[in-house]
Amino acid sequence: MFTMKLRKVTAAAATALVLALTATACGGDDGDSDETGSGSGGGDKIKIGIKFDQPGLGLKEPDGSFSGFDVDVATYVAKELGYDADQIEWVETKSADRENALARGDVKFIAATYSINDERAAKVDFAGPYLLAHQDLLVKADSDITEATDLNDKNLCSVTGSTSAQNVKNDFAPEANLKQNSGYSECMSALQSGAVDALTTDDSILAGFAAQEQYKGQFKLAGLKLSNENYGIGVKKGDTETVNKINDALEKMVADKAWDKAVTDNFGPANYKNEPAPEIGNIVK
Known part of the structure; x- marks a missing residue:
């Protein structure tokens, strides 16, 4: 199982880093310009x-x-x-x-x-x-869908190749009708027109689309935490x-x-x- 270790930066290490950077600057090293930024518009x-x-x-x-x-x-x-x-x-x-x-x-x-x-x-x-x-659902603002199980016999949209919609069908709503589009913009249009009842992917992605000017106030997140x-x-x-x-x-x-x-x-x-x-x-x- 993947774990990440918290790193500890000592004062000595920080000092050594400053000295190393200073020495490099003074020495005129011709290293890769993508590795070190001047932070002052130097090119x-x-x-x-x-x-x-x-x-x-x-x-x-x-x-x-x-x-x-x-x-x-x-x-x-x-x-x-x-x-x-x-x-x-x-x-x-x-x-x-x-x-x-x-x-x-x-x-x-x-x-x-x-x-x-x-x-x-x-x-x-x-x-x-x-x-x-978290994986979530985006629905119309007046939708009565509050749980993933509410999607049985409803149309659920996600992008082609995504596992999000399949996860909902497998784990929560086996009778959901999956509708796949090439991109989230197409799913948003389908949700807006009523061709689908919900769109699923990460809540951050859904929130970003719903926050667009042309969609403000039309949609809401169901607030589910279907994954981390x-x-x-x-x-x-x-x-x-x-x-x-x-x-x-x-x-x-x-x-x-x-x-x-x-x-x-x-x-x-x-x-x-x-x-x-x-x-x-x-x-x-």
Whole structure:
């Protein structure tokens, strides 16, 4: 079973790190510019993997900018690593390619609704978790669906290849009619039109879609906790130094309330009942 160990950073280690960074700066090392950021607009870049198609989490806007909770978390972390917002190069990392992107070195880290599990942890290292999400149902605001068992003889939507809808059918509502679409946007349109009665995936993803301007007030989360999804920040296997730095940044983000603000800014319109910020290294099974 996968576990994460809390790291301890001693004063001596911190001092050694400062001295090492100072020596590198003075020595004019010509190392990879993606590894060290000047934090002062000096031209260095950091490549960060996110989703481009998840409102409220990781979304590429029509004007080319990026928004969402994962984007806010990654931007905060990058700043703590020494990079200004304009030094970030956002890279789309789809679910199936996340491990490969890290192994190839395409990105420094990934913040993309990346649930920590044993299989993934064998291939990459994780910082965090930074959000505890749960599989849930999104229904119309006036819907009388309050439990997963209410979905018997109802139409349930999810994306093709997702296990979420099948989990509901297997464990709660064997008579549910599964409707699969190519993306969550198609499921949202089906829910809005009444073609389906509910949409299921992680509550954070559902909240992000429901918070979009064109959907505000139309939908609600059922508030079910059908699974635990511990979102972590993926880092190349063996890069313990970066994992420790990201964990420090996440702890600081929680302590100065920037984490709470990011939750409210991105999920607030959907009345998302988020869990408190998780403790670093604490994986909820």
